[in-house]
Amino acid sequence: AMAxxxxxxxxxxxxxxxxxxxxxxxxxxxxxxxxxSVLAGLYGPAEVKVSKELPDRAALEVLLRPKVGLPGxxxxxxxxxxRQTCEAVVLGGLHPRSAVTLVLQVLSxxxxxxxxxxxxxxxxxxxxxxPLSRLFCGVTCALGPDGAIVLDPTTRQEQVSAAGGxx
Amino acid sequence: MAAGSGVAAExxxxxxxxxxxxxxxxxxxxxDGEQLRLGASVAPRGRLLCGPGLxxxxxxxxxxxxxLLRHRQPSxxxxxxxxxxxxxxxxxxxxxxKGDHVIGIxxxxxxxxxxxxxxxxxxxxxSYLAFEGATKRNRPNVQVGDLIYGQFLVANKDMEPEMVxxxxxxxxxxxGIIGQDGFLFKVSLGLLRKLLAPKCEVIQExxxxxxxxxxLGMNGRIxxxxxxxxxxxxxxxxxxxxxxxxxDQRKQALAKLSGH
Numbered sequence: 001a002m003a004x005x006x007x008x009x010x011x012x013x014x015x016x017x018x019x020x021x022x023x024x025x026x027x028x029x030x031x032x033x034x035x036x037s038v039l040a041g042l043y044g045p046a047e048v049k050v051s052k053e054l055p056d057r058a059a060l061e062v063l064l065r066p067k068v069g070l071p072g073x074x075x076x077x078x079x080x081x082x083r084q085t086c087e088a089v090v091l092g093g094l095h096p097r098s099a100v101t102l103v104l105q106v107l108s109x110x111x112x113x114x115x116x117x118x119x120x121x122x123x124x125x126x127x128x129x130x131p132l133s134r135l136f137c138g139v140t141c142a143l144g145p146d147g148a149i150v151l152d153p154t155t156r157q158e159q160v161s162a163a164g165g166x167x
Numbered sequence: 168m169a170a171g172s173g174v175a176a177e178x179x180x181x182x183x184x185x186x187x188x189x190x191x192x193x194x195x196x197x198x199d200g201e202q203l204r205l206g207a208s209v210a211p212r213g214r215l216l217c218g219p220g221l222x223x224x225x226x227x228x229x230x231x232x233x234x235l236l237r238h239r240q241p242s243x244x245x246x247x248x249x250x251x252x253x254x255x256x257x258x259x260x261x262x263x264x265k266g267d268h269v270i271g272i273x274x275x276x277x278x279x280x281x282x283x284x285x286x287x288x289x290x291x292x293x294s295y296l297a298f299e300g301a302t303k304r305n306r307p308n309v310q311v312g313d314l315i316y317g318q319f320l321v322a323n324k325d326m327e328p329e330m331v332x333x334x335x336x337x338x339x340x341x342x343g344i345i346g347q348d349g350f351l352f353k354v355s356l357g358l359l360r361k362l363l364a365p366k367c368e369v370i371q372e373x374x375x376x377x378x379x380x381x382x383l384g385m386n387g388r389i390x391x392x393x394x395x396x397x398x399x400x401x402x403x404x405x406x407x408x409x410x411x412x413x414x415d416q417r418k419q420a421l422a423k424l425s426g427h
Contacts, residue, residue: 026258026259026260027258027259044260044288045260045262045287045288046260046288047288047289048288089186091222091231093324094324095262095288095324096324096325097288097289098288098289099288126185126186126233128258128259128260129232129256129257129258129259129260131186131220131222131231131232132186132187132231132232133186133187133229133231134186134187135185135186135187
């Protein structure tokens with residue numbers, strides 16, 4: 001069962017997505033990659049505190065909640081990367097002095113967490129109906145111990161990899 | 168980073184388009200930027216309207232929301248020059264648009280101006296003189312928490328939205344304070360546009376069931392009032408469930424209710 005759940009080489013694990021599953025947020029999406037799953041909730045364009053408002057575009061905020069424990073430094077750095085990605089595609093100039101909040105909750109982590117967060121964020125943005133200039137996605141790549149590239153690695157493959165990265 | 172070459176806009180009408188798609192518009196062979204046309208021209212060039220979900224870009228139209236692409240021919244002639252393109256998309260959050268009729272909730276009275284919550288990113292303002300027959304001596308009786316049905320006079324991304332409860336001729340034409348009782352609830356904007364379509368089946372079938380009063384606001388808010396609380400709640404539940412029910416399921420549910 002372990003071998004079947006892993007991707008071999010350039011093969012991604014089976015992935016799926018469900019949109020509009022939460023009733024309160026304006027947009028929501030759940031993205032599953034193998035056993036890794038992330039739930040995204042999007043609110044906006046909504047009222048913003050005067051201290052946070054930007055005069056020419058929407059203020060985008062990303063909150064990433066790990067499965068257990070409080071958010072730490074790793075979550076903060078991932079939040080910044082997600083925020084920069086979303087700011088590049090969302091047409092914030094159409095909603096100045098408003099706030100767009102993206103909340104991501106990690107439901108289970110079995111490798112390739114950052115790319116799963118990126119994909120859930122993109123599907124959440126689509127579900128919320130925010131104006132976007134283009135779409136984005138993420139795939140994690142790892143360099144196996146034998147030098148071969150592995151796409152969408154599991155936790156075990158990530159640990160034994162020589163180097164890893166995700167766009 | 169650069170988008171690939173686009174697809175012709177006419178080919179995509181009725182299909183799903185995604186943000187980032189570039190739609191190419193038919194080129195006008197008689198268009199010449201250098202020469203000015205004097206005298207009566209053969210046919211005036213139609214103006215293309217770029218509707219919700221689309222923005223103009225260098226190559227043509229850039230899709231910014233996902234949904235179905237729609238097209239409407241201009242009413243003038245059979246020539247395809249002009250017309251309107253837009254994307255039928257679905258969302259829950261409302262963005263104020265000038266001319267939309269919405270239901271607002273009064274949150275504050277600041278001097279001569281009421282502040283209304285319309286579900287957008289900013290509160291809308293409504294002057295006390297913007298009611299039919301209102302003067303400085305004869306002020307409308309509006310309290311905090313009242314429901315107001317009005318239309319946007321000013322609504323753009325740079326200014327605070329302003330609402331009025333009179334039309335351009337000074338008549339109320341159905342707008343104003345919504346009466347006591349009744350039930351206010353929220354639905355998605357796509358369902359609301361479906362209910363506002365002329366000869367909507369849902370509303371016709373519901374009106375066979377019980378008599379009721381209905382106010383539909385473009386910001387996703389619906390106000391219903393029937394004779395009893397139970398009838399009101401039944402209508403609310405049917406309207407909320409309409410989003411995910413097929414026409415047959417809805418007819419079955421209504422048949423069961425009218426049988427009781």
